[in-house]
Amino acid sequence: MELPKGFRFAGVACGIKSRQGALDLTLIVADNECTAAGVYTTNQVVAAPVVLSRSRTPSQQFRGIVVNSGNANACTGAKGMTDALEMSKLAASAVADKKLAGTTAAHEDQWIVMSTGIIGRFLPMDKIANGIRQAAAELATGEHAYLNAADGIMTTDIARKIASRQVKLPSGKSISIVGMAKGAGMIGPKMATMLGCLITDATFGADQAQRLLQQSADRSFNCISVEGHTSTNDSLVLLATKPTSDQPGLDESDEAVFSVALTELCIELAKKIPDDGEGATHLIEITIRGASSDADADRIARSVALSNLVKTAITGGDPNWGRIVSAVGYAGVPIKPEVLSLHLNGFHLFDRGEPLEFEAKAVSQSIRGQKLTEIELLVGYGRGTAKHWTTDLNAEYVRFNSEYST
């Protein structure tokens, strides 16, 4: 893995999480001013760090990202906003104390702030202040520091979620993109309880970066769910090299190649979230074809993905396909019941509105025997398609979520 040039990473344990030594504070710092773009939750009940970061992106005067895990700083009223601002200030002064090479001193408004964890509790600001100072002292460019940063944003995640791409652009430039994400529960349509940081040494202006990020998010992080609960804290940000007169933003052909790589990386990273869904034993990939539009296909995919009855059937290895086709029918967009056809793990179960004979045992074994379950639906004659990834629903998920805060 080649890390993008011009960025430093750190992840430290500052005691927000109760488990001794668990990393819970991450810093990602650009050596010089950089470009930053962001995509955030659509929830109207929104955490203080999201309000703050959303007001700051996109911009070309950024210095970095400060993230804490273990506490979402959500539903915390006026004090929550004061605390989020304080995290910006602490990051700026810790980096200034470190005297990192920079064209300008780091200002307090040059930071993206992210928080994730339990809702409705105030941040332990003394621990956070210590953590930010410690992280600034440990900032480094190597893989070890990058992995610590990726671990520092995790909450209930079992597995670390990272992905990277090295891309040779048409103009001959070689660039690197790396990403880290967290999320396992409270993953819903239109952004999940999910944090994602994408860092590249490709050069972009603010608006260009924002457009590329939104496009990639719509094909990846906006196509996953665990239980459909849209969080208060979802944030996905992209840091990129800032354009200068010597080094302008990528031209059209370079941008096109970069955009494909970024979307691929985002899909790889996004799929890791439902794959790690709390207690999940299956990653369910839903493919819709034949809808009137991509947007309609997306609504149908979500309707299937969010059905507890579909999810529990997959948990049990039960080829109960009636639950799948009925979830198509209530998605709220027009479909053609007489065209409706279903394949499950390649087995053809329902064809143009009629049930087919099939070997239930073989289908059941195909579900039980592997982590991935593929659901493919043809819903009409249109050209709209969509893909969506979700988890099954099992007793472990319920047990876990019944005991989260108490």
Next chain:
Amino acid sequence: MELPKGFRFAGVACGIKSRQGALDLTLIVADNECTAAGVYTTNQVVAAPVVLSRSRTPSQQFRGIVVNSGNANACTGAKGMTDALEMSKLAASAVADKKLAGTTAAHEDQWIVMSTGIIGRFLPMDKIANGIRQAAAELATGEHAYLNAADGIMTTDIARKIASRQVKLPSGKSISIVGMAKGAGMIGPKMATMLGCLITDATFGADQAQRLLQQSADRSFNCISVEGHTSTNDSLVLLATKPTSDQPGLDESDEAVFSVALTELCIELAKKIPDDGEGATHLIEITIRGASSDADADRIARSVALSNLVKTAITGGDPNWGRIVSAVGYAGVPIKPEVLSLHLNGFHLFDRGEPLEFEAKAVSQSIRGQKLTEIELLVGYGRGTAKHWTTDLNAEYVRFNSEYST
């Protein structure tokens, strides 16, 4: 309980359900032609009996209802429609053979047909034919026959669901309304996997009956959910006495009193469904106030009700109120976060956007100690209100639904 005059009931075991002796075929027959109104699923993937019954109601030329449980006759293509029509024919001829007192012989198009159970299997028509003949032979006016009819429509229900009202109307008439319902899983917004039969000896024209039924359904059966999966088979029907020149439909003041009683009865019956949700240990009542409109309040209530994270928190007796207020925020209708306030079982947990100190243990005990959990939310300054009833989500539900068809 006083049963409405002019109707006969039967429920028999004909072998559709595998459990020996389980009642699975119900007949409800009017002695004379009666009025019938119906409200059906909004799913576009719709079972054959729903297509048939929807095309026939409302009407004043009805004779009755034939219901089977254990098989939904859904997603069964052309043969499914032939079988639903055949159920009508069998009911008409069995009743004709019995020579019930009637102003006309029963025709095959004078029947509502309902089916509920597994999706995608063809009906065992030989068993159904025997069952209909046997039920016609057992038709009776007493409570025993009525209770058998109520049991014959059940599937995974643990408890029988019946309700009744005796009403003295302003004009001096005394009328009776009885209802039976079934449903425990696949209960979603806008009608559930739910069958309901309401029978009254009050006199209504077809359009009057249809209007009253729709009004009551919107306040009751359309305000419940278990997992939000809208079924292919939902049907709620009302049978009433047919108006004649001697006995016209109820006048305005009688209708108003009847309407209140009908809605109360429907709410009583509808609440029994999530109360009996597969494996449910809590009935959750969600009350929304302050929305811009009743429709907005309804969307917010559904958003909270369908959140697996809210449901699992209640299962665990966990006062994790952040999940509740965040579900308000993604309902897709405007709210005022600075007004947003929450009471849980009477405890004030969140006030105008700020968290309150509270005794977590006391709130937790209030959840654990009783079946009903009350969630009350103030979301703005508007006059829109709504109530919604749903279940918690526990491991038993998941276990049950992982093993339903296999």
